[in-house]
Amino acid sequence: MAEAIAFSKEADRSTRYLELVPQIEALVSGESDLIANLANVSAVLKEVFGFFWVGFYLKKGDQLVLGPFQGPLACTRIDLDKGVCGHSFTTEQTVIVPNVDEFPGHIACASASRSEIVVPLFDASGTIVGVLDVDSDRLDDFSEIDAHGLEKITRTLTKVLT
Ligand code: SME
Numbered sequence: 001m002a003e004a005i006a007f008s009k010e011a012d013r014s015t016r017y018l019e020l021v022p023q024i025e026a027l028v029s030g031e032s033d034l035i036a037n038l039a040n041v042s043a044v045l046k047e048v049f050g051f052f053w054v055g056f057y058l059k060k061g062d063q064l065v066l067g068p069f070q071g072p073l074a075c076t077r078i079d080l081d082k083g084v085c086g087h088s089f090t091t092e093q094t095v096i097v098p099n100v101d102e103f104p105g106h107i108a109c110a111s112a113s114r115s116e117i118v119v120p121l122f123d124a125s126g127t128i129v130g131v132l133d134v135d136s137d138r139l140d141d142f143s144e145i146d147a148h149g150l151e152k153i154t155r156t157l158t159k160v161l162t
Pocket of ligand 1: 053074075078082083084085086105106107108109110113116133135
């Protein structure tokens with residue numbers, strides 16, 4: 001297994017996503033354990049982009065339950081139809097929230113969080129199994145570049161979610 005991720009510290013996000021995707025693919029294809037893979041992906045995203053909070057919620061019963069993450073303490077359980085995470089889960093779409101105070105039903109796990117992106121996570125049969133949630137302490141920090149980059153990253157995980 002690779003011991004470090006190589007990336008251009010000064011490059012824009014789009015370049016860093018491009019550099020990252022094949023390395024994440026290599027990282028997760030060599031490991032079948034889901035928690036190990038989600039933990040490493042969270043760590044890599046935190047290291048490469050310095051996001052305020054990055055992590056996974058996985059569907060367990062009728063809730064989304066906190067999975068591997070990097071960042072401050074977070075809410076452990078979210079109802080499937082609640083918050084930005086629930087919205088992404090029920091619509092099976094990526095959701096970008098430029099200002100969390102303007103999203104009805106946003107769940108504030110940390111008051112420093114100002115904007116957010118949530119990307120659905122599917123298993124190999126196409127069933128939604130959870131979400132990848134990224135929070136920023138800056139307003140309007142996420143764009144289609146993040147949506148595309150993070151969707152590519154969740155697709156690498158789909159391959160190991162059999
Ligand atoms: N803000 C999210 C909850 C998860 S935390 O941000 C880590 C939401 O509204 O779903």
